[in-house]
Amino acid sequence: MSDIFATNFTAADWIIVSVYLIGTVAVGAVVNRYVHSVSDFMVGGRASGTALNTATYIGTGLGLVTLMYASMEGFNNGFAYMALAVIAAIVSVFIGSTGFVIARLRELELTTIPEYFERRFSRATRVTAGIICALAGILNMGLFPKMGATFITYATGIAEHGESTEMLVNVITSLLIVFVLVYTVLGGMVSVIVTDYIQFVVLAIGMGIGLVIFLTHPQIGWQQTMDTWSSAKGEAAFNPFHKDSYGGVWVVWQVCVFLTAMIAWAPEATRALTARDVRTAKRTFLWATPNAFVRLAIPAFWGIAAVTFFASEPTLSEYFFPDGVDGSATHAMQAMPLLIGKIIPTGLIGVLVAGLLAAFMSTHDSYFLCWSSVIVRDVVNPLRGADLSERGQIMLTRFVIVGIGAFLMVWGVWYDTPDSVWNYMAVTGTIYLSGAGVTLIGGVYWTRASSTGAIAALVGGLVAISSLFIDKIRALCETYVDGIAQYVTTANLALGNFVFCAIVFVVFSLLFPDPSKTARELRDAPITTP
């Protein structure tokens, strides 16, 4: 069995990876001396130009966990999963060309997204949003280390060495978290911007190398991949609306997730805040459109290509497709890393793994900074009734970052991974996005939106937690209510949650209007978009 886990990764590749990681941490440490204010630490002094802002936005979005879940979905569902990439690109064009919501956020010179809720609604709305945002975000991040660990295990061939593998991988993952903690804590957003830029360059090269090698490999290639999937799954492998694929409800849910994520999900939306001005914020989203497609489509293709390659290797085929290629696949999480380890030659694989570990780190640093900023500025400060000093805020943010890191080491390393990582990610995101997305859009564009409506919608988002226990809910329905169970799906519940939050927001806003004139004045202030 261990032979099937053998890869081309050698000691030379480990040296390449080590040099890269140490160099990155050193850069983070060097830029620390330029950080003096909260603005420097959290939004890089709001001095990032379009190209740099776009590069770092891409670096943040291209996490290793993105590559892992997208490749798993590609491995299981084929090209149909790329529908998600198309949705992401369309939403990115829409926001970049119209400035939908983000123009307003940048104009207000905010440091965090929940800060908007106090400016537009009330302090209680900001604290509610901050708590739910941080809860959803940290839970969402919970599987990142596990994904990183799995990637390292199978791409580097550690899995070949037997039963101590899991412990070794956990140690390596913990070390990676410590690396990211060090340079995020030392440098804040300035170090994140600098290292994200470097990681964008390495990633673009690494992903390009991987793509070219797969497309020219005699056992993979584009045409062979199309043939394998056509004969194995038929139209369901290409059409996301097909009854044997995701279905229309799932597609609509994903549109809601991506639209709200780009305006409200802190690590993504923070790019609007770090931009030099409103025009730069809009351009960032527009320029990042191809990336919105590519960051999901390339790893999805790697998963798709893994099926083509494994199908042509009897031992691997038996391991991954015990019922044949047209049956259900197993071990989806191991597929992409193993394919990379087996196909990419020694030396090049070191560069590619360094790039993908860079992806792991660049997402972690942005997420650490975002969730810690939210906890300090949107929960602690408002509850204290007065802001901490600049130095105090930076210190507390650093402590919170270390606390989140400690949580990840426990939760991420030891928590059992669910069957669909993407659904876990989308559901944990929906907990915050369903309420916050509606509230942000309503706050910017609807005169009668009120604080009570906003808090009701944000709290309503917590209903999405039920989607994490879909199997238990379905079993209860089968026992007590005839004919309902077939409609109890993750997509139906999660999309229903967006609709529920919108209804709650409108109803509560109309029933409990906001008397604050200041909020209306703030909302009605003109947006000076160039």
Next chain:
Amino acid sequence: MTRPEGWILFWTVMCTVCFGAFYLTALALVPLGLRDLLQLVRTLRRDDDNR
């Protein structure tokens, strides 16, 4: 199974166009991003000197 030619063409075109656009964008972003980065460092260094 029937080969879904329409869908195959759709994904072939989408991937070709978007992968190509990504690498064209990357070619522009690498030098321009470096310029912005150096400008950011200069700005922060100037602020540092003024303290």
